[in-house]
Structures are given as C-alpha cells and as structure tokens.
Amino acid sequence: MVQDTTKYTQADSPFEDSVVKIYRCAKVVKGGRRFSFAALVVVGDRNGNVGIGYGKANEVPNAVEKGLKDARKNVIQVALNDGTIPHQVIGRCRATRVILIPASQGTGVIAGLSARAVLELAGVHNVLSKIHGSTSPKNVVKATLDGLRQLKSKEQVENLRGVDLN
16 A cells, blocks of 8 residues: 655654665766765654655755655555564565564664664564575565565454454
C-alpha cells in the first residue's frame, strides 16, 4: 500500500530519514574530472511505514533531497507483530537474498548496516537477518524491502483463507 505523502513538507513530515550510502561518480573531461553524486535514502515512521529512494545530482545535498522525495513517494505499510515480524521470509533482489527471522523480545535488530536502516525505520525492534549473495547496499535495501512487503499478519491470512487460525 503506497501512501500519498505529498501533503507533508520537510518540517512537519512524520517520517524520519537515513542516508544509507553516497555514491560518487567521476567523468573525465578535458579540464579534469567532473563529479556527480547519488544518494540511497530510507524513510520511515518507526510504526510500520517505510520507503526507499534514490536521487542523483551534481552535489550531495541535492542528491539526498531528491532521494528523500523519491522515498516518500514509495512508502509501503509493513505488518508487524509486537515489535518483530510475524513470520520468516526471504527477500530477493537480483543476486541478493535477505533472510528475515522473527526474534524474541530483547534480541534487538541483528542485521548489517543497509538492512538495519530499513528494519529500524519500519519499526522492527527484534529480528535476525542473514544476507546471502551480493552485499551491495542498493540490492540489500531492495531485498529487505521485498521481504517486508511479503509479510502477512494473522488477520490477513485468516481473511485470505476464510478460516479462523487459533
């Protein structure tokens, strides 16, 4: 479920943001090198809503701002269960596999830097994760978001199947 966040300005937005990685690209021209920058940004309200964005510009602050704007457009709702995820899930993006496993109270977020940013801003407090394959931050963030997107709460499963789960 994508939320419309265009009504919020930077100051009164309910979302917190985190810059996961800044990428620098160099183009060699006659007078030397010309640099451009890209920013991978995660936004979330720590209450089940999270989004990722990617912005490119000639300066870092402009790239971050574009990434924030993109991330606010791509916010999804995540099914949470008492500060953890309802069930185990595997998120995939290209050569990256992120395994997310629910954990008991007090465990914390056991994850790498890129996956941790997404999980913490989504509002997950106790989870175990393992990355298989590529550890590129872009792919890890996308795979983590894919895993969170696959989560279903008990109520959603009951409605889908038409049965009562006890």
